[in-house]
Amino acid sequence: MNATGKFAGFTVGLVVIFGAALALGSVAGPDVAEPAAHIAEDDGHGTASHDTASHDAVADATPGGLTPTADGYTLELASDQVTAGPAVPLQFRITDPTGVPVTDYTVEHEKLLHLIVVRRDLAGFQHVHPTLDATGTWSVPLDVGRGGDYRVFADFTPAGDEALTLGTDLRVAGTYDPQELPAATPTATVDGYTVALDGMLRPGETSNVTLSVSRDGQPVTDLQPYLGAYGHLVALRTTDLGYLHVHPDGHPGDGVTAAGPGIDFAVTAPSAGDYRLFLDFQHAGAVHTAEFTVTAAPEEK
Ligand SMILES: [Cu+2]
Numbered sequence: 001m002n003a004t005g006k007f008a009g010f011t012v013g014l015v016v017i018f019g020a021a022l023a024l025g026s027v028a029g030p031d032v033a034e035p036a037a038h039i040a041e042d043d044g045h046g047t048a049s050h051d052t053a054s055h056d057a058v059a060d061a062t063p064g065g066l067t068p069t070a071d072g073y074t075l076e077l078a079s080d081q082v083t084a085g086p087a088v089p090l091q092f093r094i095t096d097p098t099g100v101p102v103t104d105y106t107v108e109h110e111k112l113l114h115l116i117v118v119r120r121d122l123a124g125f126q127h128v129h130p131t132l133d134a135t136g137t138w139s140v141p142l143d144v145g146r147g148g149d150y151r152v153f154a155d156f157t158p159a160g161d162e163a164l165t166l167g168t169d170l171r172v173a174g175t176y177d178p179q180e181l182p183a184a185t186p187t188a189t190v191d192g193y194t195v196a197l198d199g200m201l202r203p204g205e206t207s208n209v210t211l212s213v214s215r216d217g218q219p220v221t222d223l224q225p226y227l228g229a230y231g232h233l234v235a236l237r238t239t240d241l242g243y244l245h246v247h248p249d250g251h252p253g254d255g256v257t258a259a260g261p262g263i264d265f266a267v268t269a270p271s272a273g274d275y276r277l278f279l280d281f282q283h284a285g286a287v288h289t290a291e292f293t294v295t296a297a298p299e300e301k
Contacts, residue, residue: 004006005171009140020169020190023026028301031238034233035229037059042062045174046226052179055078061097061280063237063244064166064167064245065153065167065244066241066244067166067167068168069166070164070166070246071097072096073094073097073164074094075094075157076093077090077091077092077170078137080089080169081132081171082144082170082171083174084087084145084172085145086107086139087142087143087258088144089142090152090170091137091138091139092130092152093138094136096158096274097280098242100136101135102158103136104137105132105159106157107156108156109110109227112156113154113205114154114245115131115155116152117142118150118171118236119146119148119149119151120151121138121148121177121181122179122181122236122238122276123146124143124144125289128142130258138154144172145174146174146175146177147172147174147176148174148176148178149157149172149273150170150171151168151170151241152169152170153165153167153243154167156245161287165243167241167244169227170213174261179192181238182291184294185292188292189290189292190288190289191286192216193213193214193220193288193290194213194279195211195212195214195279195290196209196211196214197209197210198210198264200296200298201294201295202298202299203272203273203296203298205269206266206267207266207267207269208249208267208269209266209267209288210263210292211231211233211265211279212261212262213263213290214261219263220261221258221259223259223282223283224259224283224285225251225252225282226287227250228252229247229248229252229258229262230248230257230281231248231279231280232279232280232281233246233248233267233277233279233280234280235269235276235277236275236276236278237269237270237271237274238272238275239273239274239291243272244267244268244275246265247265249264250265263279272296272298275295275296276291276294277291278290278291
């Protein structure tokens with residue numbers, strides 16, 4: 001099926017659904033803007049329980065994002081093939097167990113949905129926040145300057161349901177220059193910052209990992225909250241791009257958590273092998289992403 005045909009199907013279906021809802025007089029205007037009340041909850045007392053929940057979630061042996069359908073929800077791209085470019089429009093929707101596009105989401109970390117995109121060789125990582133329209137279609141420009149197969153992860157919580165991460169492939173036509181997985185190193189540099197990783201990943205166990213940020217040899221102690229935390233960590237298993245989204249222990253304003261240089265995470269690697277870690281942090285008004293390769297291996301006895 002070509003892209004246009006698929007998207008036309010979307011639209012017709014939506015008109016029918018909206019028509020039916022209007023006839024019943026029951027349509028509540030889809031809330032496109034992010035509700036301020038939910039943001040306040042996420043910044044406040046709600047965060048502690050959320051962090052506990054996310055740690056429980058990663059303790060599950062199966063990473064997220066391996067399938068486009070889970071718990072009845074499905075991630076559908078309007079088109080699964082695009083041409084390489086610096087701002088390629090991507091459109092998608094999440095359908096619920098009855099096949100209807102989801103328009104109502106619970107804010108997590110200040111956003112209704114987090115979209116992670118990375119090429120299958122783990123190059124070209126991006127973490128973006130698409131906009132939702134009234135029909136349940138999400139839109140965002142992607143920076144896919146090189147060709148290849150990309151994995152698209154939607155990390156979200158449908159209103160009244162559990163958080164989940166769905167994943168699907170996006171084929172990008174263009175020159176493909178596959179990269180070797182960078183070797184495992186304890187430090188990464190990005191935009192003039194050095195990030196040092198302290199800790200080991202152990203398969204099937206929860207490990208404490210500290211990522212410490214410095215610039216020009218000086219520890220950075222004025223990290224800025226980004227999406228309600230001092231750091232966001234995505235770990236992808238290199239064999240299949242199994243997805244772990246890990247939040248730090250503690251949060252800004254809890255009276256305990258320092259604004260750097262160290263950011264502490266509890267990470268549960270579901271199996272032995274290589275992982276690529278992507279740390280988003282904010283300093284001096286800009287967001288940076290540090291990348292590491294880490295090997296999870298059992299402790300030598
Ligand atoms: Cu996000």
